[in-house]
Amino acid sequence: MECKNRVANEINKTIFFSTNADLWSSRTTEPYISLTIHYIDDNWKQQSKCLQTSYFPDVHTGEIIAAVLREALPSWGLEDSRQVCMTTDSGANMVKTLALNRWTRLGCFGHRLHIAIERSVQNEPRLSRDTGVCKRVVSTFSYSFKKQKAPSAQDKLNLPLHKLIMESPTSWGSRLQMMERVLEQEKAITHVLSADKKTRHLAPNYQDIDVFECIMAALKPLQEFTDALSGEAYVSVLYLKPVLHLFKTEVLKSNEGEAQLTRDIKMRVVDYLFDKYTNPETDELLTMATFLDPRFKNTYMTTEKLVEVKVRAASEAEALLVGNTAVEGDYRERDKLPLLQNQPWKLL
Structure with a gap:
């Protein structure tokens, strides 16, 4: 108590x-x-x-x-x-x-990004199949007799002595880590599995590797954003608009020479995220948060929106000023304070 x-x-x-x-x-x-x-x-x-x-x-x-x-x-x-x-x-x-x-x-941005990525791959047969391939490979190496053979194969092929990683269904990042580790250890995996006729069919083929690489190319850059926007020691909401803009113009922008599968994944993620953040109430909150950060100010809004946000910011600042003077024991009448309704820029 x-x-x-x-x-x-x-x-x-x-x-x-x-x-x-x-x-x-x-x-x-x-x-x-x-x-x-x-x-x-x-x-x-x-x-x-x-x-x-x-x-x-x-x-x-x-x-x-x-x-x-x-x-x-x-x-x-x-x-x-x-x-x-x-x-x-x-x-x-x-x-x-x-x-x-x-x-x-x-x-929650992390949750929405997770759903965006899940939806970007759920209706693509190749992606579902190759996720299954990864999981079966990892499961196979969880047995003791395969674990014993892996280090010798890694050593022989000059690969890092890393263990395989199983995904967590609630974390898209763990799936990416699983695929990344399988790609890293692909030669050792193939060496061990191909030596046993009972597991030979589990070894990833060149088409599986191509799909893994397409997924990595599309989604790997997103990992650091999930961590950055999940912090509690700093204000993260003001980064949302800049990050969404960065996703669309750089991180998830289709590039010349990319595989079509990579492009499709990027497009689906962007479309989902932008659709979820177009709610007027949410947009108003994000716009104000971004505007108050001196690093961004009016970068991510139209001229018309800027005028509206400035008036609102001035009005809220005046309300805070009035509220603070009351709390501190200054009971001056409101009409004796500087009137800002007609000159909202004075507080900005």
Whole structure:
């Protein structure tokens, strides 16, 4: 209780905050719901605190989740009017939850990128087949007799003594790591598997290798962005618009000489991501976050949008000024403060 009171006192000093909520299961498959708050403290340092992780055996419907989260904020003395947004995954139940509570929702970039990549490969038979090839190879080398033969083959072929990696279904990056390791060890894998007639058919052929290389060429550059946009020690929302622009113009841009499969994967990922971030409410949040960063300012918006954002920024800054003077005990009347409605640029 002492810890909760200390945290509650700290977070209630903030004017605005954002949160993220997540549903997950333990290793013993017990369901939980977590709520984390993000805010700037009195020393202008970004803080994140997990407010609660609660056992959640109820049916995970939008209505039930909405009620749980709606009750959670007041239990910490927080008002939802001070909540800028809540970050969640793209599950239909979480989307409905925030709609019912009328809270601004920001989809988790890492989750959306995972879905974009999954969808870019799910309807392509070659990709499904070769993912299966990789998994069967890794499974085969998990048996002790194959493990014993691998190091000698690696040593003979001057390959790194690395073990193969099995993918995790919830992480597209782990699938990429699995394929990358199979490509690295392809000669050793073929050497070991071809020596046994029972496993000879499992060795990747040249067509499999071509598909692996196409996938790597399309998706490998995206790994660092997932890590960069999942940080808690810095504000990551302001990078979204620049990153999406970078995806479209450079990272996922089709290049001359690329295989058609690589181009198709890139195009599907870009189309999905841009479709998910065209929601007006989300775009407004991202535009303001980008505008307030001096490195980006008006780089990723039209002239018309810039005028609108400047007026809104000035209005919000004035509201903060009024609010801060009240908190500090300065009860001057609002009409004695500089009027900025007609001169919004003074705060920018």
